[in-house]
Amino acid sequence: MRGAVGLTAADPYLQVRDLRVRFATEDGVVRAVNGVSFAVERGRTLGIVGESGSGKSVTSLAVLGLHDPKRATITGEILVGGRDIVGRPDEEVRRLRGRDMAMIFQDPLSALHPYYPVGRQIAEAYRVHHPRAGRAEARERTVQMLDRVGIPQPARRARQYPHEFSGGMRQRAMIAMALVNDPDLLIADEPTTALDVTVQAQILDLLEGLQKEFNSAIVLITHDLGVVSQVADDVLVMYGGRAVEHGSVEQVLRRPQHPYTWGLLASVPSLRGDAAADLVPIPGSPPSLIHLPSGCAFHPRCPYADERSRTEVPELRPVAEGHLVACHRPGVAA
Amino acid sequence: MTLLQVEGLTKHFPVRGRGLVRAVDGVDFGVAPGETLGLVGESGCGKTTTGRMLVRLLEPTGGRIVFEGRDISHLGRRGLRPLRQDLQIIFQDPYASLNPRHTVGRIVATPLEVNGIRPPGGVRQRVRELLELVGLNPEHYNRYPHEFSGGQRQRIGIARALALRPKLIVADEPVSALDVSIQAQVVNLLRGLQRDLGLAFVFIAHDLAVVRHFCQRVAVMYLGRIVEIGDREQIYERPRHPYTRALLSAVPEVTAPARASGRIRLAGDVPTPLDPPSGCRFRGRCWKAREVCATTEPPLAGGVACHFPEGGAG
Structure with a gap:
């Protein structure tokens, strides 16, 4: 394996450049991700938001090297700690996964095996990457992690x-398993979507606290703009497999410049404001990734689309320091 | 004149060898013609079971459901048929509720x-x-x-539910499986239909913000009971039950300042409805709980079931 080539402390831990992911299906080629670039530094959280079919989950699975190479065609660069994992043998990526990068999914039951005690599974995740660790050490580390994620009576719980x-509690256990090897990068795909709102609040607090402690880079994939605004530092808004807006939470969610971002924010019901007013939905539905609209993929739903939007794919360009927008008429909806 | 009146409604499901799941455990509310009532709460609070009893997809274990003055709690198949015209349901999963063939x-x-x-x-x-x-x-x-x-x-x-010109529609999480941009379209559609056709709704949802945009009145449920019920303004602007306050406080809002202080954080999970706590069911997670909360279940009085409600005596 190549080492962490020329990575200095200031370089982002994760860098994704011009990522493209396609799947050949019976119905045609699904262009799930079409040239996405972003970077995440240690200690920072990037929220990737989008609706179903936006490419957000496909992007995260590519970063984890979890696409089946027989089905998916991946191009571009995914640098994890300076090493490009695109096209690397599965063996190599597997060594990174679980140690340097870890994941949390929406459904903890899909990550936990029903036949084995929770503690044993976490201990195993530890020993895979610490071959010299004995059983006792792994068990101790497990109980310590369960305690850290707020599971009461961790030693007893480990045996359940x-x-x-x-x-x-399952979500906490999965977080403990993800963090047991002290990863530099954590990918959290809809980590709180299946949870009740009071429990979601606990888990988001927990993730925030753990990030400070472990100083990992976090990629948070979610459809929930509220969750992003509470826990992320930066936001990437995806639509039709492309990034349409990218910047700090403050920039993207408080001063959105892309009509899609603006439309998303206007369509979310709120606990404040006029309850009697109608919501402002985005007309139409998200595009097919097999037959992506020409030009800007959002143009069929965009009230501000012009001739150029229909013919020319807008590039992601800065409208302010660190604030990028892919629109021919940025800020037109604001 | 109420369209629908529910009194002491309960539904207990036997679980082999483990006793009873008290999914709904004594619930009272009414719905006036053309009114929208929201049932909110977290998983296991009994909101879906309540909705299914209202349209009699489930038979209550106890209590009464009175629709237009008639007790429908235990009507059989034949007795229910004419009622189906007036009472309809919309489900969460638009994929599972339509016959693909x-x-x-x-x-x-x-x-x-x-x-x-x-x-x-x-x-x-x-x-x-x-x-x-x-x-x-x-x-x-x-x-x-x-x-x-x-x-x-x-x-x-929704078109299917409207076909018989019902008087009341139970909508069980009708927009929670939809993308955000589409969710707003469907909420607006339901609002328009409710207004134009004078339909009454029981709107079941875990999303408090969606309920706020749709419902005139809201009932908050916890472990099979209603802990607070009132007008929209009352519930959202002046919540009195600690659980309602915690629930509202936990919603991550785009417009709220990030990492706000003064947020209420509940510890632990909802207890199992197999063995609900004695007294007030919320007491194990409540920061105001005292001895009386463990011994006496607070009745729903003045719209709130709490021994120490906010803005009230005590």
């Missing part, structure tokens, strides 16, 4: 099975 | 045919009107559910 845990 | 026209026409209704102008004409009413192209009469997007499928479910 996933079905004996509540939804929130 | 039937055309949209047939799906929407089914309630008319089952009930032997021949609208003036014919069934086909009525179905085309219904499709148009919910914002679908009536030309798509002969298409199948898989040819529609999620939002459009939910519109098909």
Whole structure:
């Protein structure tokens, strides 16, 4: 394996450049991700938001090297700690996964095996990457992690099975498993979507606290703009497999410049403001990734689309320091 | 005059060897004609079970459901049939609730045919009107559910629910499976229909912000009981039950300042409805709980079931 080539402390831990992911299907080629670039530094959280079919989850699975090479065609660069993992043998990527980068999914039951006690699974995740660690050390580390993620009576809980845990406790256990090897990069794909709102608040607080402690880079994939605004530092808005807006939370969510971002924010119901007013939905529905609209993929739904929007794919260009927008008429909706 | 009155409604499910799940455990509320009542709460609070009892997809274990002055709690299949015209339900999952082998026209026409209704102008004409009413192209009469997007499928479910001109619709998480941009379209559609047709709704949702945009009155449920009920303004602007306050405080809002201080954070999870706590069911997670909360279950009085409500005596 190549080492962390020329990576200095100031370089982002994760750099994705011009990522493209396509799947050949019976119905045609699904262009799931069409040239996405972003970077995440240690200690920072990037929220990737988008609706179904925006390419956000496909992007995260590519970063984790979890696409089946027989089905997916991936081009571009994914630099994890300076090493490009695109096209690398599975063996190599697997060594990174779980140690340098880890993941949390929406459904903890898909990550936890129902037949084995929770603690044993976490200990195994530790020993895979620490071959010299003995059973006792792994067990100690497991109990320590369960305690750290707020599971009461961690030593007793470690001996229980996933079905004996509540939804929130399972999510905590999965976070403990993801963090047991102290990863530099954490990918969290809709980590709180299946949880009740009071438990979601606990888990978001927990992730925030753990990030300070572990100083990892976090990529948070979610459809929930509220979650992003509470926990992310930066936001990438995806539509039709492309990035349409990218910047700090403050820039993207408080001063959105892309009509799609603006439309998303206007369509979310709120606990404040006029409850009697109608919501402002975005007309139409998200595009097919097999037959992507020409030009800007959002143009069929965009009230501000002009001739250029229909013919020319807008590039992601800065409208302010660190604030990028892919629109021929940025700020037109604001 | 209330359209629907629910008194002491309970539903207990036996679990082999483990006793009873008290899914709904003594719930009272009423719905006036044309009124929208929201049922909110987290998983296991009993909101979905309550909704299914209202349209009698489930039979209550105890208590009464009175619709237009008639007790429908234990009506049989035959007795329920005329009621189906007045009481309809919309489900969360627009994928699972439509028969994939039937055309949209047939799906929407089914309630008319089952009930032997021949609208003036014919069934086909009525179905085309219904499709148009919910914002679908009536030309798509002969298409199948898989040819529609999620939002459009939910519109098909709504058209079917409207076919018999019901007086009350129970909508169980009708927009939670939809993308944000589509969710707003369907919420607006339901609001328009409610206004134009004078429909009463029981709107079941975990999303407090959606409920705020749709419902005039809101009931907050916790572990099978209503802990607070009141007008929208009351619940959202002046919540009195600690659980309502915690629930509202936990919602991550785009417009709220990030990492706000003064947020209420509940510890732990909702306890199991197999063995709810004694006294107040919320006491184990409540920062105001005292001894009386463990011994005496607070009754729902003045819209709140709490020994120490906010802004009240005590």
